[in-house]
Amino acid sequence: xxxxxxxxxxxxxxxxxxxxxxxxxxxxxxxxxxxxxxxxxxxxxxxxxxxxxxxxxxxxxxxxxxxxxxxxxxxxxxxxxxxxxxxxxxxxxxxxxxxxxxxxxxxxxxxxxxxxxxxxxxxxxxxxxxxxxxxxxxxxxxxxxxxxxxxxxxxxxxxxxxxxxxxxxxxxxxx
Numbered sequence: 001x002x003x004x005x006x007x008x009x010x011x012x013x014x015x016x017x018x019x020x021x022x023x024x025x026x027x028x029x030x031x032x033x034x035x036x037x038x039x040x041x042x043x044x045x046x047x048x049x050x051x052x053x054x055x056x057x058x059x060x061x062x063x064x065x066x067x068x069x070x071x072x073x074x075x076x077x078x079x080x081x082x083x084x085x086x087x088x089x090x091x092x093x094x095x096x097x098x099x100x101x102x103x104x105x106x107x108x109x110x111x112x113x114x115x116x117x118x119x120x121x122x123x124x125x126x127x128x129x130x131x132x133x134x135x136x137x138x139x140x141x142x143x144x145x146x147x148x149x150x151x152x153x154x155x156x157x158x159x160x161x162x163x164x165x166x167x168x169x170x171x172x173x174x175x
């Protein structure tokens with residue numbers, strides 16, 4: 001009986017020592033995941049537009065693709081806890097618009113709006129069929145989110161933020 005009592009006392013002392021320690025477990029934030037499907041669809045359409053547009057020099061095409069990629073990144077990066085904006089590191093671009101309420105932004109929709117705005121602005125000379133494809137892809141992605149019950153407020157905030165990112169990038173293409 002004395003052995004059991006000693007064991008119980010040692011066990012309780014050890015348990016209380018560990019449970020009363022000053023260390024607090026740190027809550028590790030979890031990185032959001034953005035489905036790559038939206039980005040891939042826009043990348044494919046962008047390459048198709050670039051390849052089939054008239055008056056498209058290699059310099060203009062490469063610069064356009066660079067800013068399309070930058071807009072894609074910047075329209076989603078504020079939803080990340082790991083990655084940071086690169087805009088202030090780029091010569092002449094400056095800080096990007098800041099999302100006020102990141103909880104009310106769907107980053108895939110932000111990317112969608114940014115890419116549609118950029119592609120329309122950079123390739124107004126694209127054949128009419130591509131203009132319709134841009135509008136169609138943009139609307140299909142928005143409708144897919146509506147089916148998933150994304151709120152109207154989130155749809156609006158996401159589109160406005162993506163468009164603001166695109167408008168910040170567009171003038172850089174022509175410098």
